[in-house]
Amino acid sequence: MASAELNSIALKMVARKKGILAADESTGTMTKRLDSIGVESTSESRRQWRQLLFQTPDIGGYISGVIMYDETIRQSDDSGISFVELLAKNDILTGIKVDNSTHDLAGAPGEFITEGLDGLRGRLSEYYKLGARFAKWRALITVGEGRPSDYAIRVNMHALGRYAALCQEQGLVPIVEPEVLMDGSHSIDDCRSATTRSLVAVFEELAAQNVDLEGIVLKPNMVISGSDAPNRAPATEVARQTIDCFLETVPTNVPGIAFLSGGQGDEESVVNLDEINKIANQEDLPWELTYSYGRGLQAAPLAAWLGKTENVAAGQAAFQKRGLDSSAAREGIYTS
Ligand code: 13P
Numbered sequence: 001m002a003s004a005e006l007n008s009i010a011l012k013m014v015a016r017k018k019g020i021l022a023a024d025e026s027t028g029t030m031t032k033r034l035d036s037i038g039v040e041s042t043s044e045s046r047r048q049w050r051q052l053l054f055q056t057p058d059i060g061g062y063i064s065g066v067i068m069y070d071e072t073i074r075q076s077d078d079s080g081i082s083f084v085e086l087l088a089k090n091d092i093l094t095g096i097k098v099d100n101s102t103h104d105l106a107g108a109p110g111e112f113i114t115e116g117l118d119g120l121r122g123r124l125s126e127y128y129k130l131g132a133r134f135a136k137w138r139a140l141i142t143v144g145e146g147r148p149s150d151y152a153i154r155v156n157m158h159a160l161g162r163y164a165a166l167c168q169e170q171g172l173v174p175i176v177e178p179e180v181l182m183d184g185s186h187s188i189d190d191c192r193s194a195t196t197r198s199l200v201a202v203f204e205e206l207a208a209q210n211v212d213l214e215g216i217v218l219k220p221n222m223v224i225s226g227s228d229a230p231n232r233a234p235a236t237e238v239a240r241q242t243i244d245c246f247l248e249t250v251p252t253n254v255p256g257i258a259f260l261s262g263g264q265g266d267e268e269s270v271v272n273l274d275e276i277n278k279i280a281n282q283e284d285l286p287w288e289l290t291y292s293y294g295r296g297l298q299a300a301p302l303a304a305w306l307g308k309t310e311n312v313a314a315g316q317a318a319f320q321k322r323g324l325d326s327s328a329a330r331e332g333i334y335t336s
Helices: 003-013 027-035 043-054 083-089 120-129 150-169 188-208 235-249 266-282 295-305 309-331
Strands: 019-022 063-068 093-097 102-104 112-114 134-141 173-180 256-259 288-293
Touching: 003 063, 003 093, 003 134, 003 173, 003 256, 019 295, 019 309, 027 043, 043 063, 043 083, 043 295, 043 309, 063 134, 083 093, 102 134, 112 134, 112 150, 120 150, 134 150, 134 188, 150 173, 150 188, 173 188, 188 235, 235 266, 266 288, 266 295, 266 309, 288 295, 288 309, 295 309
Parallel strands: 019 063, 019 288, 063 093, 093 134, 134 173, 256 288
Antiparallel strands: 102 112
């Protein structure tokens, strides 16, 4: 794939006013989400949920791309239009989660490794034929006593490099997601240190494996206090530390950075992104800074829907509100 084509897809993914909807929950994760609203998780109920999101009337105003799961990319709406086609009609790109989730890392208690490299080339080729133009692979880094270890960082970032190189070979833009998990009582400085080490390592691997940085989108955590930390840092500090961390570690030819919400509260994920973009509006930063939220976009509409046909419009209104708020935050002009 020509580098110019990958670059134009990446730029479209991080276009102004828009962000990425992560609707790629594995069946296990989606089952937990549906359980939480008392809905049985079946292929059909999962299809109904994704249809609600994808049919939201003005979705193209705040969503540039949707990350799907293997089941979802093969599904269609009630009228038989494939989800890929439905989104394309709204100028939305289809993405696909291609990792096989995180597993315990041998010899490193409390740390994880993401699996899924075996056979990946063939799967990417099939997803491209199904209409996907970008992919996602999430590496998970935990913070705690002695964590993250150099070992966990090295093997996870190496796998991200291998995935990214294969994606570009097959014509897909890789979302490179080294997530430093928010779980724990660690400080924002501990998060900064783990994030810096992870980003340095991942860009070393991408360079070593000949990945074209103009054809990727980085999906990191924000630099943020642990969810159980006493005196969690305010949004202004999250924004400053996040940007300073990226200025030290992220090459300037990466087109864009799309944050995960990572379990932040709905308001928190929007206010932090807004503060980050307020700084971006004042300083000349080299990358677009947007969202690629899963829970941050879906929690409110899921609670409004409750699996009931009569609540579809309420679910879509809640999704629209989360999308418009995130879009305003992506521009640094959010007001609560
Ligand atoms: P959250 O925004 O819920 O963290 O999900 C984004 C994602 O895709 C994680 O891999």
